[in-house]
Amino acid sequence: MLCVVIPVYNRWHYTEACLEALRQQTFRPFRTVVVNDGSTDQTAEQIQALYPEVILLEGAGNLFWTAAVNLGIGYALQSGATLILTLNNDTLPAADFLEKMHLHHLRHPDALIGALELDAATGEIIYGGEKTDWRLATAHSLLSVVPPESRYGLHAVDWLPGRGLLIPAGVFQKTGLFDQKTFPHYFADLDFTHTARRYGYLLCLNYDARLLTWPEASGDRQNKSRKSLRNYLNHLFGIKGGGNLRDFSRFARRHCPPHYLPSYLVLGSLRRMIGYFLHK
Numbered sequence: 001m002l003c004v005v006i007p008v009y010n011r012w013h014y015t016e017a018c019l020e021a022l023r024q025q026t027f028r029p030f031r032t033v034v035v036n037d038g039s040t041d042q043t044a045e046q047i048q049a050l051y052p053e054v055i056l057l058e059g060a061g062n063l064f065w066t067a068a069v070n071l072g073i074g075y076a077l078q079s080g081a082t083l084i085l086t087l088n089n090d091t092l093p094a095a096d097f098l099e100k101m102h103l104h105h106l107r108h109p110d111a112l113i114g115a116l117e118l119d120a121a122t123g124e125i126i127y128g129g130e131k132t133d134w135r136l137a138t139a140h141s142l143l144s145v146v147p148p149e150s151r152y153g154l155h156a157v158d159w160l161p162g163r164g165l166l167i168p169a170g171v172f173q174k175t176g177l178f179d180q181k182t183f184p185h186y187f188a189d190l191d192f193t194h195t196a197r198r199y200g201y202l203l204c205l206n207y208d209a210r211l212l213t214w215p216e217a218s219g220d221r222q223n224k225s226r227k228s229l230r231n232y233l234n235h236l237f238g239i240k241g242g243g244n245l246r247d248f249s250r251f252a253r254r255h256c257p258p259h260y261l262p263s264y265l266v267l268g269s270l271r272r273m274i275g276y277f278l279h280k
Helices: 012-023 043-050 064-078 097-107 171-175 188-198 219-225 229-237 245-255 258-278
Strands: 002-008 030-037 055-059 083-086 091-093 112-119 125-127 130-133 138-141 154-156 165-168 203-213
Touching (some): 012 030, 030 043, 097 203, 165 171, 229 245
Parallel strands (some): 002 030
Antiparallel strands (some): 091 203, 112 165, 154 203
């Protein structure tokens, strides 16, 4: 059984659109679990009224992404799920999204599989997987090396984001759940997929499964778009800060090859401190 886990906090218009897209899926059967972390915009009431097939779990507003996802995964595993798909509410899976993900799972049952991302406003491909350059503390997009005529099927990557991530249930027996204590919001998906890769699991980006996203909807993007000292400090030190230096250093010490660690920490920290001002 496939179980889709979606953490939400407010933004009902995104959640509704996502749930509608799931209703249109060509693949059946699957279950949807929404973890509502204390929304104040009638999210819970709307789901109960309009989507009775959705399993609704409640948080108190202090779960953040990682603990919310873990709550949903824990429920799914206890219910007998053999496949978990983590999905953010500000995404729109194409009608054949689950079908394409499940098809490649059957071909590679031990792989963790991510999705090709397109800008929901323009239809432009914006994410096709990355390879990590530990030496320069950066990542190289596969879109720069995979020509349009080869953008199909699975492509090996070094890590996968949690928005649209298919995980065989057996992976959790080796890795445990996402590390909510160390990475309460950002970096949890990087940490989890790097850990899975270390255990020998293949990480692949599925170019046949298309996921529409709104890049500017993320909290960190919005934080960067409104420049202020307060937002800068939130970017570097806040739990929801995409440049959180504490989480970055924890990730680096856990996963970076030791001989690259000093340069990775220095260059990566500088990119996060300076990058805030380069984003318009």
